[in-house]
Amino acid sequence: MKVILQQDIRGKGKRGQMIEVSDGYARNYMLPRKLAVEATADNVNTMRMNDKAMQEKRQREREEASAIAARMRDLTVTVFAKGGGAGRLFGSVTTQEIADALKQSCGIELDRRKLVLDEPIKTTGVYTVRCKLGYEITADLRVEIKEQ
Numbered sequence: 001m002k003v004i005l006q007q008d009i010r011g012k013g014k015r016g017q018m019i020e021v022s023d024g025y026a027r028n029y030m031l032p033r034k035l036a037v038e039a040t041a042d043n044v045n046t047m048r049m050n051d052k053a054m055q056e057k058r059q060r061e062r063e064e065a066s067a068i069a070a071r072m073r074d075l076t077v078t079v080f081a082k083g084g085g086a087g088r089l090f091g092s093v094t095t096q097e098i099a100d101a102l103k104q105s106c107g108i109e110l111d112r113r114k115l116v117l118d119e120p121i122k123t124t125g126v127y128t129v130r131c132k133l134g135y136e137i138t139a140d141l142r143v144e145i146k147e148q
Contacts, residue, residue: 001020001021001022001023001026001027001038001039002018002019002020002038002039003018003019003021003026003030003031003036003037003038003039004016004017004018004036004037004038004039004043004044004047005017005018005019005035005036006034006035006036006037007035009030009035009036016047016050016051018039018044018047021036026038058135061134061135062134062135062137065133065134065135065137066137068108068110068133068139069131069133069137069138069139071106071108072108072131072139072140072141073139073140075106075141075142076126076142076143076144077098077101077102077105077106077141077142077143077144078101078105078143078144078146079093079097079098079101079143079144079145079146080146080147080148081093081097081124081145081146081147081148082147082148083124083147083148085147087123087124087125087147088122088123089121089122089123089124089145089147091122092120092121092122093120093121093122093143093145094112095112095113095115095117095129096112098112098115098129098141098143099111099112099115101143102141110131110133114131114132114133114134115129115130115131115141116129116130116131116132117129118130121143121145123145124145124146124147125144125145126142126143126144126145127142127143127144127145128140128141128142128143129141129142129143
């Protein structure tokens with residue numbers, strides 16, 4: 001019997017894949033647990049439409065990530081932090097503070113987990129922060145730290 005998997009099943013296949021399994025396995029295990037649906041013409045058509053929609057969504061997200069990376073190349077974000085004089089800061093500048101400054105100054109909204117700091121920022125100056133935008137697209141963002 002041909003079935004379309006609704007979830008990843010180890011040893012059988014990935015979600016959305018059409019596979020051939022024995023009738024008993026499909027009727028007694030996969031279908032009652034909603035791990036798969038029978039591969040009728042309607043379900044196959046729905047699967048193909050879902051695949052096409054997912055590919056379009058991935059392509060659109062990839063293009064958005066590329067556009068953000070292009071905008072970030074010439075960008076310098078200024079972050080103000082409390083300091084004790086002589087260029088030293090109280091504490092360190094976090095990725096959340098950098099993400100907030102990026103959103104406020106440029107309108108680019110990034111999750112703090114996409115920003116990668118090689119080492120904590122504890123002094124004033126200009127730093128380069130790597131941004132992982134997804135789909136193996138990265139951009140370098142210049143961050144200028146100033147004392148308040």
